[in-house]
Amino acid sequence: MQTWESDFARAVRSPDWAVPHGVTSYNSDTPQQRFAIYRNNVMVGLVSALEARFPATRKIAGEDFFKGAAKLFAATQPPGSPLMMFYGDEFPAFLADFEPAREVPYLADVARLEAARTRACHAADAKTLTPAALSGGLPDALAGMGFILHPSVEIVASDYPIVTIWAMNSGEIDLAPITDWRGEDALVSRPGFDVAVRRLPPGAKTFLQGLGTGTALGSAAQAAFAENPGFDLVANLAALFASLAIEITNEPFKVPLP
Amino acid sequence: MRVSPLPLSAGASFKPEHFAAISTAPQPLGFFEVHAENYMGGGGTPHAQLRFLREHYALSVHGVGLNIGSREPLDRAHLARLKELCDRYQPECFSEHLAWSSHAGIFFNDLLPLPYTEQNLISVIDHIDEAQTALRRRLLLENPATYLRFKQSTIPETEFLAAIARATGCGLLLDVNNVFVSARNHATSASAYLEAFPLDLVGEIHLAGHFETTDGQGSPLCIDAHGSPVVEDVFALFDSVIARAGPLPTLIEWDNDLPDWPVLRAEALAAQVRLDRARLVRAAQAAA
Numbered sequence: 020m021q022t023w024e025s026d027f028a029r030a031v032r033s034p035d036w037a038v039p040h041g042v043t044s045y046n047s048d049t050p051q052q053r054f055a056i057y058r059n060n061v062m063v064g065l066v067s068a069l070e071a072r073f074p075a076t077r078k079i080a081g082e083d084f085f086k087g088a089a090k091l092f093a094a095t096q097p098p099g100s101p102l103m104m105f106y107g108d109e110f111p112a113f114l115a116d117f118e119p120a121r122e123v124p125y126l127a128d129v130a131r132l133e134a135a136r137t138r139a140c141h142a143a144d145a146k147t148l149t150p151a152a153l154s155g156g157l158p159d160a161l162a163g164m165g166f167i168l169h170p171s172v173e174i175v176a177s178d179y180p181i182v183t184i185w186a187m188n189s190g191e192i193d194l195a196p197i198t199d200w201r202g203e204d205a206l207v208s209r210p211g212f213d214v215a216v217r218r219l220p221p222g223a224k225t226f227l228q229g230l231g232t233g234t235a236l237g238s239a240a241q242a243a244f245a246e247n248p249g250f251d252l253v254a255n256l257a258a259l260f261a262s263l264a265i266e267i268t269n270e271p272f273k274v275p276l277p
Numbered sequence: 278m279r280v281s282p283l284p285l286s287a288g289a290s291f292k293p294e295h296f297a298a299i300s301t302a303p304q305p306l307g308f309f310e311v312h313a314e315n316y317m318g319g320g321g322t323p324h325a326q327l328r329f330l331r332e333h334y335a336l337s338v339h340g341v342g343l344n345i346g347s348r349e350p351l352d353r354a355h356l357a358r359l360k361e362l363c364d365r366y367q368p369e370c371f372s373e374h375l376a377w378s379s380h381a382g383i384f385f386n387d388l389l390p391l392p393y394t395e396q397n398l399i400s401v402i403d404h405i406d407e408a409q410t411a412l413r414r415r416l417l418l419e420n421p422a423t424y425l426r427f428k429q430s431t432i433p434e435t436e437f438l439a440a441i442a443r444a445t446g447c448g449l450l451l452d453v454n455n456v457f458v459s460a461r462n463h464a465t466s467a468s469a470y471l472e473a474f475p476l477d478l479v480g481e482i483h484l485a486g487h488f489e490t491t492d493g494q495g496s497p498l499c500i501d502a503h504g505s506p507v508v509e510d511v512f513a514l515f516d517s518v519i520a521r522a523g524p525l526p527t528l529i530e531w532d533n534d535l536p537d538w539p540v541l542r543a544e545a546l547a548a549q550v551r552l553d554r555a556r557l558v559r560a561a562q563a564a565a
Contacts (some may be wrong), residue, residue, distance in 0.1 A: 023392055023429065028380035031389070036455045041392065041428045044492070045464045052493035053462075056500065057389060064386040098384040101342025101355060124434055141318025170319065184497045212322045 022226070031057050065093035065106065071109050072137050074115075075188040076130040079123060088117055104141055108134055125179035132205050132216065133187050135173040139209040142171035146262065147210040163237060166230045166259075171209035174224050178202040184217040191216075206258065217258060222250030229257070280448035281370045281417060281430075281480030283308050283526035284335050287549035289541050290530045294411035296326050298538035306545055308335035308369065310528050314342050316366075317358050329364060336368040336382045337481065337528065342384065345404045345418070346391040353561060356411045363412055370481060370526070372417035372450045373403070373408070373436065377437035382488035392427035405445040417448040417480045421506040422455035422487075424462050434459075435473040448480035452508065453515045458487050458499040467514055484515060485530040506544055512551065519555040527552060 026039040037049075044050040070077055077085040092113045098106040098277040111134055114120045115127035147169055175181065182203045186192045204219040206227070219227070222243040229239030243250045286307030291299075299309075308328045316323050316338075330336055330462055340359060344352065363371055376388035391397050409416055420438060432440070451474060460467035486505030492498040505528065507515075519525060529545045 022348060023427065024377065024380055027389065028383070028385075031385065032383070042425050042464075043428050046492070046494045046496050050425060053498065056424045056498075057387060060387040061385045068386070098386065099382055101384050101386075102317050103314065103384075103386060104318060110544055140321050141323065142321065144321065144324070145321030158393075159375065171321075209321060212325060239408065 030054065031061055032094070052244065062090065062093060063087075065097065066090055066204050066254065068106050069093070069110060072104075073133045074108065075131055075185050076126060078188045079126060079129060079184070080120070084119070084129055090118065091117075091192055104137060108138075110134065118167070125177065125181060127183055128175070128177040128179055128181045129185050129188070132175045132178075135175050135205075135207040136214050136216065139171035139207050139214045140175060142209060145169050150227075157263065163235050165233060165235055168227070168231045169208055169210055171207070172227075172231070173207045174219065174227055175205040175207060176202075176224050177204065181205060182216060185216065217261070220251060220254045220258060222247035223255050223258065226250065226255055278479060281394070281415075281526060282335075283337060283369045283481060285524040285552070287552060288335070288337065288526065288528045289545045290528065290532065291326075291330060291400040292535055293323070293326060293530075294535055295538040295541065300329055304542065304556075305331070305549075306334065306542070308337055308528075310337035310339050310530075313338050313359055313362055313371075316362055318373065326523055331366050331368075331376040335336060336366060337370040337372065337526075338363060338366065338368040340373040341388070342378055343373045343404075343408060343443065344377050344379045345373055345401055345408070346375055346397070347380060347391070347402050347404075348397070349380065351407055352379065352403050356408060359408075360412050363491050364412065370417060371412065371414060372419055372481060374419045374421060375441075376421050388421060390421060390423045390425060390427070392429040393432040393434060394429050395431070398440055400435060402444045405441060405447050409447060415446065415448055415480075417450040418442070419450035419452050419533060420455050420459075420474075420481065422452070422458040422462075422499075424498065424500075426463060429492055429534060433473070435475070437471060439475045439478070442475065442478045449475065449478045450481045450483060451476070451479045451525075452483035452484040452485070453517065453518060454483065454487055455501060457508075457511045457514060458501045460494065461489070461497055463497045464496070464530060468517070471514060476518065479518075479522060479525055479546060482515065482518065482525050482527040484511060487511075497515070502533060503530050507548075512547075516551055516555070520558065523559055524552040524556050 023041055030036040038051055042054060056205055066086060066089045067181050078275045092110055096109055103261040111127050111130035114130050120126050180197055180200060180203045182205045183197055187194045203223045206217045206219050208215050224240050225246050228244035240252050284307035288306050288308035288310060291309040291311050311327060316327055342355060374388050377391055378385050378388060405416060418441060438449055456467050456470050460470055484507045485503045486507055487499045487501050488505060489497055489499050527548045529548060531541050
């Protein structure tokens with residue numbers, strides 16, 4: 020049904036659409052420029068939200084390219100909810116399919132990493148493993164134990180060195196040529212208030228995904244080793260403990276949090 | 278009977294960029310106001326900061342996404358999120374806008390205007406009834422800043438707001454900058470609007486900055502940008518409101534081009550000086 024509201028809603032999203040029926044001002048029957056304020060507010064608001072969420076992607080792509088891509092995304096995939104901090108969850112997939120972005124094949128993966136960082140930032144709080152909990156050494160039954168990954172944990176796997184590229188484009192490390200160009204998997208976590216991004220050692224993705232779906236530590240390690248003979252359990256546990264992204268549970272096979 | 282339990286003093290919009298400055302020392306402000314939708318994640322820094330504010334100050338939660346002015350049904354999931362937030366932080370005040378922001382599953386991230394008709398009045402009243410019932414609290418409804426009018430409108434905005442408040446028992450949030458901006462944009466009188474406004478229903482005042490440009494006809498056009506200091510003309514209207522109504526909880530809004538905290542704080546303290554003056558004048562009048 021066509022109403023003042025559907026008419027306004029369509030016109031506010033379409034630059035070429037006429038000023039909606041019924042809209043007026045004291046000095047004009049068709050106040051184009053006044054209506055354009057709403058159009059502009061809507062578009063600028065959505066593009067700004069994407070710029071704020073994807074700063075490294077924007078830095079790599081350049082301001083103009085990013086704005087163009089963001090406008091196209093906003094026009095075709097506007098937000099469906101007022102929770103603007105999560106707007107752009109689909110932006111990395113959009114970039115992956117965006118023909119002009121193919122020139123920079125790692126761009127979409129850096130955007131995936133940034134999207135995961137925002138989700139981690141707003142994830143639920145949860146207890147984490149403290150160094151004190153391990154001061155008595157690891158329990159003997161460790162291999163049979165389950166782990167609960169912190170709600171903020173996400174693994175972003177890539178065929179490109181995205182952790183290094185992201186770090187260079189977000190001021191974490193200096194820009195430099197990347198000599199060792201190989202895929203990197205990122206562990207995103209937020210045990211306290213600050214989101215941490217760590218490069219995962221080989222095989223870690225399978226190992227952590229196993230733990231995340233309730234597999235006991237021993238079985239998860241075996242699966243990772245089967246996939247990658249270079250899998251190093253000690254290095255993986257060290258990375259996990261360093262990120263404080265886990266909590267040991269005594270109920271090994273209970274389905275854990277995602 | 279007070280419309281809102283916020284203190285009768287000046288407060289400021291809270292922005293995370295200011296948290297470090299705000300949390301290092303007690304601030305001479307009555308309350309802070311946050312946008313509800315920014316605190317609908319599960320945890321982390323936003324909630325830790327809101328806990329701090331809650332612990333040390335009176336708190337106002339200001340929604341920007343409930344879509345009260347739409348003819349579509351309210352989003353129950355969003356209402357449930359608002360309820361969870363209000364239950365968790367027990368703010369002194371919850372407010373929303375006479376505007377719409379979603380339609381057919383799309384969120385526009387802007388406060389859009391509606392025609393003031395009998396049908397829309399009924400629809401807004403239903404939405405506020407539903408929201409107040411779900412939230413189990415009184416809501417304050419804010420007057421909008423608008424750039425356009427609708428030919429269909431048959432009810433003046435002040436009457437529309439008063440009728441909503443009468444029918445639902447909600448209070449009103451009087452945004453004096455919005456009054457100034459709309460009056461300029463429609464070539465009407467801000468003073469006349471304020472004289473028609475039911476001040477006894479006002480639970481909070483908003484003040485903010487705007488900028489002035491021109492429209493396609495070369496006439497002045499004010500944009501409600503919240504990115505600059507409150508202009509003297511708006512402060513003067515504010516003075517006239519509190520001279521009539523007495524001191525009211527008064528918020529300085531600043532959402533864009535954020536200054537350092539001391540600048541925003543000084544702006545809030547300037548409002549506080551005016552509230553103190555109004556209180557003195559009324560006390561003197563009462564004594565005379």
